Amino acid sequence: MSNPTQNPSIAAEPPPFDLMQVPGLRRLFHWRHLRTVLQIPLLIVSVAMILDGLLGPSLAPKNLATTLSWVHFRGALVLVLLCAGNFFCLACPFMLVRNVARRFFRPRWNWPQKLRNKWLSVGLFALILFCYEEFNLWSSPWWTAWLIVGYFLAVLVVDGLFKHASFCKFVCPIGQFNFVASTMSPLEVKVRDLDVCEACGTKDCIRGRRAPGSELVVIQRGCELALFQPLKVGNMDCTFCLDCVHACPHDNIGILSRLPASELMVDPRRSGIGRFSQRKDLAALAIVFSFGALLNAFGMVSPVYALESWLAGILHVDSKAPVLGVLFALFLILEPAVLLGLAAWLTQIWGGSRRALVPLAVRYTYGLVPLGFGMWLAHYSFHFLTGLYTVVPVTQSAAARLGWNLFGAPRWGWLGIPMRFVQPLEVGFLVLGLAGSLLVIHQLAESDCAERPLRAFTPWAAVSVVLWLAAMWMMFQPMDMRGTFLAG
Amino acid sequence: MGLEADMSHPGMAPVFGEAREVAPGQYQGSLEFGMPGDWVVLIHARLPDGRTLERDVNVPGVAAN
Numbered sequence: 001m002s003n004p005t006q007n008p009s010i011a012a013e014p015p016p017f018d019l020m021q022v023p024g025l026r027r028l029f030h031w032r033h034l035r036t037v038l039q040i041p042l043l044i045v046s047v048a049m050i051l052d053g054l055l056g057p058s059l060a061p062k063n064l065a066t067t068l069s070w071v072h073f074r075g076a077l078v079l080v081l082l083c084a085g086n087f088f089c090l091a092c093p094f095m096l097v098r099n100v101a102r103r104f105f106r107p108r109w110n111w112p113q114k115l116r117n118k119w120l121s122v123g124l125f126a127l128i129l130f131c132y133e134e135f136n137l138w139s140s141p142w143w144t145a146w147l148i149v150g151y152f153l154a155v156l157v158v159d160g161l162f163k164h165a166s167f168c169k170f171v172c173p174i175g176q177f178n179f180v181a182s183t184m185s186p187l188e189v190k191v192r193d194l195d196v197c198e199a200c201g202t203k204d205c206i207r208g209r210r211a212p213g214s215e216l217v218v219i220q221r222g223c224e225l226a227l228f229q230p231l232k233v234g235n236m237d238c239t240f241c242l243d244c245v246h247a248c249p250h251d252n253i254g255i256l257s258r259l260p261a262s263e264l265m266v267d268p269r270r271s272g273i274g275r276f277s278q279r280k281d282l283a284a285l286a287i288v289f290s291f292g293a294l295l296n297a298f299g300m301v302s303p304v305y306a307l308e309s310w311l312a313g314i315l316h317v318d319s320k321a322p323v324l325g326v327l328f329a330l331f332l333i334l335e336p337a338v339l340l341g342l343a344a345w346l347t348q349i350w351g352g353s354r355r356a357l358v359p360l361a362v363r364y365t366y367g368l369v370p371l372g373f374g375m376w377l378a379h380y381s382f383h384f385l386t387g388l389y390t391v392v393p394v395t396q397s398a399a400a401r402l403g404w405n406l407f408g409a410p411r412w413g414w415l416g417i418p419m420r421f422v423q424p425l426e427v428g429f430l431v432l433g434l435a436g437s438l439l440v441i442h443q444l445a446e447s448d449c450a451e452r453p454l455r456a457f458t459p460w461a462a463v464s465v466v467l468w469l470a471a472m473w474m475m476f477q478p479m480d481m482r483g484t485f486l487a488g
Numbered sequence: 489m490g491l492e493a494d495m496s497h498p499g500m501a502p503v504f505g506e507a508r509e510v511a512p513g514q515y516q517g518s519l520e521f522g523m524p525g526d527w528v529v530l531i532h533a534r535l536p537d538g539r540t541l542e543r544d545v546n547v548p549g550v551a552a553n
Binding site for chain 1: 492494495496497498499500501502504523524525526528530544552
């Protein structure tokens with residue numbers, strides 16, 4: 001392992017930007033209580049959302065739970081992931097409650113070996129997307145509040161029983177979304193100089209820093225997600241908690257810039273993860289992330305209701321769940337299986353790849369992540385930007401119910417950025433997503449089929465273009481947000 | 489009498505209007521829904537004794553023209 005900054009072949013490259021070297025930020029990121037200070041406001045907001053969701057107005061646009069969850073949180077999340085990194089996991093309020101609870105209850109067990117993968121969280125991620133449609137979560141403050149309560153309870157139960165960050169790594173659907181999306185982020189928690197790590201005898205970044213004279217007393221925990229910094233590649237499974245930064249005795253970990261999606265173009269053995277190409281569960285997560293982005297947006301445009309009515313007629317049902325079940329099976333299982341299977345088969349026979357069909361599909365599936373992220377960005381930033389200021393009247397109204405007058409009567413006319421300005425941005429996100437996918441797929445094809453890279457590239461590029469065209473078509477469909485099944 | 493219509497999804501543009509008395513006890517007004525989907529019409533009225541009255545009416549499945 002060599003220090004990249006001392007490698008003569010790339011010596012001319014400028015050193016990466018390090019966010020922690022920015023004056024003022026260095027001390028801030030090294031401050032041990034930074035995470036807690038970021039978590040406290042989000043915990044207060046979460047409690048306000050739960051209370052307003054359970055006790056406040058039942059109309060979603062007037063309620064803090066629905067407005068903040070489905071307009072502001074999701075939009076801010078994807079924009080921060082795009083512009084910086086996984087800072088929302090850093091400020092996660094669920095972890096604050098967990099940390100407090102762990103002062104009283106120490107977990108005793110390790111997470112079961114058979115569940116040390118992403119399959120459970122992939123299922124939960126798909127389940128949340130399903131529940132979003134089935135229970136019209138966007139229109140129900142009550143259900144939204146219970147979702148948040150359920151999240152807090154799940155964290156307490158899982159991390160109350162199991163050691164380390166079991167919930168974050170193996171359960172949390174939001175976390176999995178953030179992990180996959182943060183592969184597109186420009187910042188990464190990373191070792192500054194690998195030579196320093198080679199000379200390090202304590203490995204505190206993973207073991208935790210011990211009290212002087214007592215090996216059993218941990219005064220600063222190391223990475224709870226089993227990411228050993230010198231062998232960590234990219235943002236997958238990194239919550240930006242900065243435990244490694246605080247534990248490193250050599251101040252050798254920074255928040256460094258990198259090319260977004262670059263970690264998808266390579267396939268080294270990654271600490272705590274292994275090789276991407278050998279992780280079917282991670283590929284399944286990438287599939288739910290990418291195809292789920294389209295499905296989630298499809299649920300909000302007019303043609304979905306025609307399709308649902310047609311399906312209900314065929315199935316002879318008048319309830320939503322079976323129809324949604326069929327739609328989810330079609331878009332999250334059958335469609336990916338057909339498209340990715342076909343592309344893998346073509347890569348095999350045309351590109352001459354020597355990999356078996358499934359490993360081949362697994363390897364290239366990660367190439368769809370940029371496109372999926374582009375779709376999430378387009379969708380969530382649309383709601384965020386067009387409804388940006390709605391947080392003001394909703395907060396005013398919630399405060400008024402407590403008897404506090406915040407700047408007069410609620411300004412219900414306050415909305416956000418006009419749709420005509422936001423729509424070009426959405427198209428830009430989708431174009432960026434397609435470009436990213438094509439770039440990643442090209443890099444994978446070059447390393448996989450060095451003799452005929454174009455032939456390996458073409459089938460996967462075709463899949464990306466087909467999905468991109470579907471996304472563009474959706475973007476220009478009339479929006480139609482209904483909770484009422486088969487109405488009109 | 490004030491009228492307000494909101495979509496079931498938060499963050500979408502509400503529409504506002506007024507209803508006027510066209511006969512004793514009968515009020516009429518119009519609202520133009522800006523988008524297909526589920527809407528809720530809110531009626532804000534002030535009674536002669538000064539009290540305020542709030543009522544909401546669900547208008548599900550509004551279709552595009």
